Amino acid sequence: MVGRRGRARDISSNSASGLSSLPLARKLAYFDGEFERLQRERRLPASRSGRLRVLEPLLRCGACLSPGPSGDGRLALAAGVLLLLLLPGCLLLCGGPATRFLSFCGRVLLIQLLPYWDWTLYSNTDCLIRNPYYFARGLESLQLTDCINVCQKYPTVESLQKVDPKVVLQKYLRQNLPLVITDGAEEWVALREFTVPFLIRNCNKAAAKVIRGFYQRPYFLPPVVELAESNWLLMASQAENGGTEDKFIKVGDYDGDLLMWIAQLQGVFEIQLLPKDMCASNCTHYTLQLSPGEAVAVPLQMWEVQYRPFSSTAIGIAATGNWLQDSR
Template structure:
């Protein structure tokens, strides 16, 4: 049996293969045939209504090779751009541009109080989150035999501080480290009382590692400072860590990075306030206050702002049998820098009121 030819299907596929101008000529002939056979409406408006769907479809020309080439070119341009924006170098370049603009805005708007950026703009290749725990008893003996007393220096080269002292676990005192600090002139009990009671950022943040000699229930620097300011306490001691980033920035507004610290030392964002008072009979308080909560950092510096602290540096357990402790007196303007891998720090007041400021830092301990 001979099958029937599907005429409509063959003619439709042949029509699709024709060029666009031939298709237009074909439909033009078909419309003329329909008019002759009077199969179109008589009214012109009715004719337009019938032909509108065909005319609308015919206006959409199929995309030619040039259209596909244009689309492919646009995709080829956009794809590398998107990849670059998500890659490390391009993202860091955009970050650099944005932060450079923010730095220019600082004289007009202090946006640092509201910034929570964690990444550094330029990464420190010498920074490590934890020091190399490689201290040996022989290192303790070497330090204690060659370093009978803590040295005091001024106008010291930061490179000397790093190589000769910090990396050798040797503490030192810098006598000219706070000359330009506003904290040296302004940090008194009345000023700090007003600051912590009047600054909204300091009022609304909780401090860390709070301790005071009277075991206050409030655990609040502002409440304890009020008691001191009102002379309700005969002798006292208080210390706390400003670990909230915004609160620490408020305190950092009163001091600068110590000049003797080399660039490889990465300072922590937090800072400490240490305050104590001597008893009325002028005898030192028996109890020393230890500064802890170092977060694994390798360095602590303490700057004396008011009065005098007696500071003791105690060898850690691994060195306790081979070393004795150092004792020194800090006068206003002096800073002691202590490598924490080998030493612990404690202090007590030797004056009616003593105020100190402290911070920690880190560096790559390997001396390569």
């Protein structure tokens, strides 16, 4: 046993200096050869603990042949890692061929990952994070029973204040029921600042940004509702003969949108809600008068919106919106 240990020590001491200059593959081949030789010469004990005692010098030698990085080596390693982290960002900023090259490398990497991880399941998924406001029932077509239910159970448009947005969505919008919010625009600067002379300006992007600074997203709209980029500015002033407009005006084109809201800022507008399609012969229309600070939310699947001024001067804002629905 002493001779075996002496032999192992000779290997570690005499060969360490020569092995240190060899590549890693040659070092591994050397130790494999030594291990096989010891097995052929039956110098390895039968028990596992005994074999470990004999191989301990070789293992210790392997550890000393592959020391950890020195101070300079650690600095170089840190610099390399930092470079790898910054490289993608630099390539993206450079744009052009560098961006295309990075995109190519990413695609190749994803293809190589396919045998080990099927990332296509996530790539083909519409939403990776569940939307708590997602409407699972789907975008259902309007039925005759929907028209009758609304007309029989909702004879007048309800008025609420300090209403919960979730209640607006679940109890009214998704049930095709319009709703007046009496404090819908109470806190807006526009309620105090908008006048006809103030609003006579060009309808360009710069002016639109300035005007949007006077009001914000209506508080009663739930987060699921995404508002359209363009808004309508409803404005009327006294005619030359002192009368007001008698005809109702339809509020724009809103194909595909599910919601419209109108907020009254100055004067009074008369809002008329007309039933659409099959509901037209089974439902009567609603006529509302909005006072300053009030707003109305109208589901557009069942209702068409038109307005006319009911005072010598009237100013309001209108916009449409939508929310995700399952098309099945």
